[in-house]
Amino acid sequence: MSSLTTIEVNKEDMKFSAAHFTIFSGTERERLHGHNFRVSMSISSPANRNGLAFSYKILKDKIRALCDELDEYTLLPAKSPYLAIVEQGSQYQASFNGETLVFLKSDCKLLPIPNTTVEAFADYLLQRFLHDDDFVSRHDIAQVEMKVSSGPGQWGSCIWREGI
Numbered sequence: 075m076s077s078l079t080t081i082e083v084n085k086e087d088m089k090f091s092a093a094h095f096t097i098f099s100g101t102e103r104e105r106l107h108g109h110n111f112r113v114s115m116s117i118s119s120p121a122n123r124n125g126l127a128f129s130y131k132i133l134k135d136k137i138r139a140l141c142d143e144l145d146e147y148t149l150l151p152a153k154s155p156y157l158a159i160v161e162q163g164s165q166y167q168a169s170f171n172g173e174t175l176v177f178l179k180s181d182c183k184l185l186p187i188p189n190t191t192v193e194a195f196a197d198y199l200l201q202r203f204l205h206d207d208d209f210v211s212r213h214d215i216a217q218v219e220m221k222v223s224s225g226p227g228q229w230g231s232c233i234w235r236e237g238i
């Protein structure tokens with residue numbers, strides 16, 4: 075009977091401090107605020123006779139690099155159905171429900187996500203991990219789970235599974 079082993083990395087420094095606001099509907103959103111978001115990744119692969127799936131240092135380096143890209147920015151959803159963002163010189167002007175929010179572009183990161191929620195961040199980071207290099211194809215990977223937390227006791231996650 076074959077078995078799967080799982081490596082999980084969620085070091086203390088796998089985090090990004092960012093401002094955001096969750097959009098609940100076309101008329102309801104939060105005020106701008108921030109979190110120290112934590113990131114955890116788990117990778118499952120078939121147990122092998124060498125008892126080593128892969129060196130998890132690769133994973134730690136990759137997650138830290140992805141967190142650094144998001145750290146200390148205001149994160150905005152470029153694919154929100156409710157927020158229209160336009161560039162005006164050094165600013166982003168984001169229109170929501172008849173109001174316009176103005177941000178310095180240099181303080182912001184626009185992400186290709188529909189909302190700045192933990193589940194959307196998990197999906198974004200998972201896609202970056204899967205597509206930035208060929209780690210999954212180079213290793214016999216069965217499943218990758220990416221998790222993002224906005225605070226103790228609350229996580230969102232996204233899973234890639236071979237064959238789905």
Ligand SMILES: Nc1nc2c(c(=O)[nH]1)N=C([C@H](O)[C@H](O)COP(=O)(O)OP(=O)(O)OP(=O)(O)O)CN2
Nearest residue numbers: 095096104107109190191192193224225226228230
């Ligand atoms: N499905 C989701 N729901 C909510 C998200 C999310 O990312 N996905 N995020 C939020 C807000 O960003 C909010 O800041 C966090 O929610 P909240 O319950 O206020 O949590 P706190 O960090 O303030 O912790 P508490 O101590 O429990 O208040 C809301 N919903």
